[in-house]
Amino acid sequence: MRRRWLAAVAITMASVLGLAGCGGSGGGTASPAATGGGDAKKQVEVFSWWTGPGEADGLKAMREIFEKGNPTYTFFDAAVAGGSGDKAKALLQSKLQADTPPDTFQGHAGAELQGYIKAGDLEDLNSLYDELKLKDVFPTQLIDQISVDGKIYSVPVNIHRSNVLWFNPAVLKDAGVAAAPKSIDEFIAALEKVKAKGKIPLSIGSEWTVVHLMESVLLGSLGTDAYNALFKPGANWGSPEVTKALNSFKTILSYAGDPQDDWQPAAKQVADGEAAFNIMGDWAYGYFHNPPDGGLGKKSKTDFDWAPSPGTEGTYLWLSDSFTLPKGAKNRDGALAWLKVAASKEGQDAFNPKKGSIPARKDADQSLYTDYLADALKDWSSNKLAGSVQHGVSVNQPWLASITEAVGLFIGSKDVAALQKGLVDAATANAQ
């Protein structure tokens, strides 16, 4: 009898321990402390979604600078794959809610960070900005866009452009389109000409690439000031101008080919000469241009070419990746050391040519940026700025989710009135 008792107790204990063990390992995935042991204090956990070709190389280049300058810290790469940071943001949110933040995490600069700021997840970085005199080296307009009540919560590493029209010069020539269209009307006329030749006029990817397309059409149709006003208090999304823009959007979308799985296959259709146009951010340049292990190895200006998306010349529809300092970071000093590298000229010039973006700093070494990037650098310093919707500059995450929902429903229904109502409701519910 006694032995049966003992056995029962032993099994009970074992199952309790087993449960605890499961809980521990489930919550601790990718946690550096679990593997580091005594060295855990010196690890700096850097959370990003840079895993693809180009971006991962850029991160590695920055990491090397960081490790050279900070021999007491080791870099822990907590990157989560997935374009635009979809999956990474979900994991990040659960980490923040469990009060186990990474030491620093990537976020799109601008409104996207507001959720974290409101929830009190982030420390402001004003002292760092003062220490490094960063307000002098970043463009004033950029500092304005990423400040909340005079406080800055992130360090922008790079600048991307969203309003880029990629096209295949051979397909355009064949269709009798002389140059890249400069207005929405010219664009529609060009799409019609390509259609007559039996090619795909405009390639699109999954749902988010259509939201991306819409922001460029809105900017091109409304103009920069009216576009920027849409995200200020008292904005009127119900105006006839927006209706007109959305009708153009509907017309343009009617020329779209079959939706591809993501932005890469859609861009590839242009590079392969199956499609004429694609509107995508300038990360597509790296994909077109890089050698075949990560890109398509195409020649710029002959296999593919670019222009500001129709009607948006002179405006830089920007987005920026930035790093933050979460409250309660295990290794706050290590995180600050990382932010200093991310903010430095050396760090940004190492990262950006690889990632295919331009540095947020004004004093970058211009000779490093060639071909498309030289164009981008020139435009960045001379153009007016407008903030991207899809990439978190102008709208926060709930607002973007509502816009995405309205556009997703529109793809099915093609109902402009319903789309506009959806956008009006989204703005009313979420405007800051």
Added chain:
Amino acid sequence: MRRARTWLPGLLLVTPSIIAIGVFVYGMLGWNFRLAMTDKHDEVSEGNFVGLKNFVDIWDQPRWHISVSHAIMFTVVFVLGALALGWLLAFLMEKGIRGEGTFRAIYLFPMAISFVATGIVWRWLMNSGMEQRAVGLNRLFDWIGLPQWQWFRDPDWGMAAMALPAIWQMSGYIMALFLAGFRGVPEELREAARVDGCTEWGVYRYVVLPMLRPVTLSALIILGHISLKVFDLIVAVSGKQIITDVPAVFMWVAVFDSHDPAKGATIASYIVLSVAVFVIPYLIWSVRKERRP
């Protein structure tokens, strides 16, 4: 004292499970329903009790109607498809095919794969490109002259296509269930029917099938609850696009993109309730059956 010795060890054995299930299943369910009845529409607000308001309001959202109708179409095609295919496979096995073990293993193999892996393979198979751009099934159909299709991107019947990978994955399991059922029918009964002049079809129609009712019901419950909760397959095939939206994906978007915990909890509650509609009658039925001598 002696009596305690007989029941106490057993109780101790199951106590951890009872506590774990109590906290992590029923506790969380209760917490979820409570959250669904508050107005906690962002992460920082406290959330006041609003009763069933969220449950009513969600029906005003066009996206909810779409995801519910998608879930219904997926469930109907998946459950009927897997039942029919599983039954057919079991029937063929039962007719004494040579190398039965091999075939059984082949049909069961998909069960060992996760829905995510299945989804990634079928995303390619069901690529919507046509003619020169066709790959996967459309390429095959092009070769053999069958009409090509947009598959899961078809605006009306896309969710029926989405059920195909699920049918592929689960029909082997249903086959195993039915095969066990077939084998459980005593040979004497079939012989008796044959002696009475019953055709082979009649033997199945009037003898075997009625005896398979419990198996069919179990299969229906298993498939039904998988189907109503489906998430991983959809995300692996198409991501979180509205064209293939289902309640579980909508819930994910509500929580992680819209940052609206109350809405997410409301959708989660509806998913639990819809599964309960399947499971509870089954539980009642099986408990009653067990009580019968």
